[in-house]
Amino acid sequence: MKLLPILLMVLLPLMSFPAGADFSSLAVLNEISGKVAKPGDLVEFSFTLEKGYNTSESTSVTFFLEKVPENWTAGIYADGTQVSQITLPEEAGEKELTLKVRVPENEKDGAYPVKIGLRPYGESIRNYDTVYQEFTVTIDRNAMSNMEIYSDIPGKKTHPGIPVSFGATVENKYKSRANFQIYLVSKPEGWGVDLLSTDGTRITRLGVPGEGNQQFSVTVNPPLNATKGDYEVLVAACPEKSNQSVLLPLSVTINPEMAKNEDLSAYVEFNSSIVGLAIRPEKTAKFAVSLRSRYDQPLKLNLKVLSQPEGWNTEFVTDDDEDERLSSFMLGAGEEQAFIVKVKPFLNATSGLYPITVAAVSGNRTVSRQLEVNINNNLENAELLKVDSNPSELTLNPGSSSEIRINVENRGNDPLEDVTLEINEVTGITSQIQGFGTIEELEAGESKTIPVQITANANAGSGVKEIFVRAKSDDLVSSEKSIKVNVEKSSSSGLLGIALLGFAIIVLVFVVRKFGRR
Amino acid sequence: MSTKMKNKSLDIKNVFHVAQKEFADLVSGSLFLTLIATYTLIIFVFSWRSVHLGEHTGSEFTLMSGFSGVTGVTRQIGWFSPLIGIALGFDTIIKERKSGSLNVLLTHPVFRDNIIAGKMLGIMGILMTVIIFSTIVPVGTILIFSGIHMSETELLRITAFIVFNFLYVLIFAEVAILLSTVANDAEDSLVYNVIIWLSICIVSGSIIIATASIVTGQSDPYELASKIITISPLHHYSEISVGEIDLSWGGINNEPVIEGVFDTRFTLFQWFNEFWSNLLFLIIAPLLLFILSFLTFLRRDISTG
Numbered sequence: 001m002k003l004l005p006i007l008l009m010v011l012l013p014l015m016s017f018p019a020g021a022d023f024s025s026l027a028v029l030n031e032i033s034g035k036v037a038k039p040g041d042l043v044e045f046s047f048t049l050e051k052g053y054n055t056s057e058s059t060s061v062t063f064f065l066e067k068v069p070e071n072w073t074a075g076i077y078a079d080g081t082q083v084s085q086i087t088l089p090e091e092a093g094e095k096e097l098t099l100k101v102r103v104p105e106n107e108k109d110g111a112y113p114v115k116i117g118l119r120p121y122g123e124s125i126r127n128y129d130t131v132y133q134e135f136t137v138t139i140d141r142n143a144m145s146n147m148e149i150y151s152d153i154p155g156k157k158t159h160p161g162i163p164v165s166f167g168a169t170v171e172n173k174y175k176s177r178a179n180f181q182i183y184l185v186s187k188p189e190g191w192g193v194d195l196l197s198t199d200g201t202r203i204t205r206l207g208v209p210g211e212g213n214q215q216f217s218v219t220v221n222p223p224l225n226a227t228k229g230d231y232e233v234l235v236a237a238c239p240e241k242s243n244q245s246v247l248l249p250l251s252v253t254i255n256p257e258m259a260k261n262e263d264l265s266a267y268v269e270f271n272s273s274i275v276g277l278a279i280r281p282e283k284t285a286k287f288a289v290s291l292r293s294r295y296d297q298p299l300k301l302n303l304k305v306l307s308q309p310e311g312w313n314t315e316f317v318t319d320d321d322e323d324e325r326l327s328s329f330m331l332g333a334g335e336e337q338a339f340i341v342k343v344k345p346f347l348n349a350t351s352g353l354y355p356i357t358v359a360a361v362s363g364n365r366t367v368s369r370q371l372e373v374n375i376n377n378n379l380e381n382a383e384l385l386k387v388d389s390n391p392s393e394l395t396l397n398p399g400s401s402s403e404i405r406i407n408v409e410n411r412g413n414d415p416l417e418d419v420t421l422e423i424n425e426v427t428g429i430t431s432q433i434q435g436f437g438t439i440e441e442l443e444a445g446e447s448k449t450i451p452v453q454i455t456a457n458a459n460a461g462s463g464v465k466e467i468f469v470r471a472k473s474d475d476l477v478s479s480e481k482s483i484k485v486n487v488e489k490s491s492s493s494g495l496l497g498i499a500l501l502g503f504a505i506i507v508l509v510f511v512v513r514k515f516g517r518r
Numbered sequence: 519m520s521t522k523m524k525n526k527s528l529d530i531k532n533v534f535h536v537a538q539k540e541f542a543d544l545v546s547g548s549l550f551l552t553l554i555a556t557y558t559l560i561i562f563v564f565s566w567r568s569v570h571l572g573e574h575t576g577s578e579f580t581l582m583s584g585f586s587g588v589t590g591v592t593r594q595i596g597w598f599s600p601l602i603g604i605a606l607g608f609d610t611i612i613k614e615r616k617s618g619s620l621n622v623l624l625t626h627p628v629f630r631d632n633i634i635a636g637k638m639l640g641i642m643g644i645l646m647t648v649i650i651f652s653t654i655v656p657v658g659t660i661l662i663f664s665g666i667h668m669s670e671t672e673l674l675r676i677t678a679f680i681v682f683n684f685l686y687v688l689i690f691a692e693v694a695i696l697l698s699t700v701a702n703d704a705e706d707s708l709v710y711n712v713i714i715w716l717s718i719c720i721v722s723g724s725i726i727i728a729t730a731s732i733v734t735g736q737s738d739p740y741e742l743a744s745k746i747i748t749i750s751p752l753h754h755y756s757e758i759s760v761g762e763i764d765l766s767w768g769g770i771n772n773e774p775v776i777e778g779v780f781d782t783r784f785t786l787f788q789w790f791n792e793f794w795s796n797l798l799f800l801i802i803a804p805l806l807l808f809i810l811s812f813l814t815f816l817r818r819d820i821s822t823g
Contacts, residue, residue, distance in 0.1 A: 398666055490667050493664075493666055494661060497658040497660070500658035501659070503654070504655060512546060512551075515538070
């Protein structure tokens, strides 16, 4: 036993030590020298190359592959570029490098060593010892994949004919960027399935950054005749140059009906920030309302007026064009549709609060909203549309007529379309609007004149008769303008008639008596 | 020369004597009084009706529209006024002939031409009296019930209407005198006159349309019918007064541009330019009939047999 230390002291200096940092100009440091992979995988090993001892001089290194299994490919990469030589400058003591090894797809399971060599060179190098570093790749077909494909919501409910979309994510666990094939494995017969990128184009492959992920979507379109039930759509992702696929099962449930115990209000919100308006009876109340869907499927909604006071008129119009009457529309999942409810009161409505109930109807389900119009005759009349008559009083004999001129003025800031005159007639007086009686467009601030023929009928009773004229457009009704027609029977004409009859009879009697035989 | 002038003056004096006698005979006759009373009543009723209906038409009602238009009295005047002419003329010659008074009259220094001219003048005087009276009645009625004014233009147009209404009725009076000259007794003359009145004033339109339809084979033979109807005095009266082709029952309809003398949208000159030919007919027709009656009477055996 006393000889052992002496023997070691003799033998140790004689042993050829492998190049090490302490004794070589180079040192290779790495934490992982063995990895598990599948055939076709790209295996990467990171290692650090540093100067082996205290030197400030630059050091150049040549790389070479000492040992690589047959049909394998490998390379050393620095900063993403494959390199064969590098130089560690004076000020830099180390460099991060990567060994990339591509495993053939038909490689058998087993452990495969890959050995690289590093040899310093240059004028300042006095020690040309080669440094070797060995890595081991273990091929195991049963190993976990280096990728994942998943969907946050892999099961959805829809109706026949209504597409449903699933978001999906491919996760790349490789350190380097990899391309993956995305493909449809199976689907129910007659169904449509589209694999779409985030910008909506159809995809077959997906590039995913190393240790990153990439999203795509799967749109499933069940046919109209799809029956109630659960269906599965199978999508798969597979790394290029590999036959190892990872499956993503998606579940689609066809349920043509909503829950029976739920009202439409459970799925659709009928909102109106203003539910009550006070107006004069000749004005129109406009309520801005909206329908917002909470349902995950598109809904067809019909708009209806459930109740309104007699003689009132309620319409649904769009925000953009009030000439367009809304009757129904499709409300997409989660969408909101804004529109206007126009309520035109009965012209002779008295002051008071009038409720109007409007509703959106889908099938036999209804979501309703009550709106209130407060008719207040005491409100100041803005007189945006004004009529005036020239003259406003006239005297007519029975059977005679006279033309008056009705001036219609738009005092508002917006042009008015299809302004028409309305005349409330009384017995014995007939009015006839000359021309078409309609002003197609009346610009803001503009006024136009419409002639009206007023006729007192032949046997109209004597006295002052009052007719009322007002102008009306789609949105506005003017206040009524009174025109007084004084019907005067001409007493002189009556006397003249009596005188004529009397004269005729007297002459006849005279002629008979004077010229007739006695 | 002096003798000739003296004879002519005597002839005119004789004519006026006969006319005065005829006028006196007619005006004091119960037939005339009954006729004028009935006719006046008819015109009065239709005048009141035209005012009443004016309320419902809604259009402007004037004195002129009381005469013209659908509700006016012109149509009724056109139908019934010829009866006055017939009533005055249907027995004017035959009555004298049958009673022998014609022969007695000829024993005086009165010639046949004096007699026929005087009778016609007398009848014309009566007719003018009746026409003026029967026009004043509707004017007065319309003024009383409607209270509307009568303008000078309307007065002028009513005067014009009296004139050509007189000419229109005179045609039937001349026809009646002619038939009175040729007929054997008064009853026959009356029957002939009534037939002519019915044919011209009441059913002429229907007869003409039927005739034209048979000739042309068309269901609506407007063109031919409108030509045939020009022989009817009612057509010319109708054109002048209301602008329509025909006023008879079931007659030809048209839409005139100028609605006769009562259409105040047009001046009387425009009216004359449009209807001068109709006016000419109403002037020439009684003149021709007068000449025809005159010649027939001169050549007629006036013995009582």
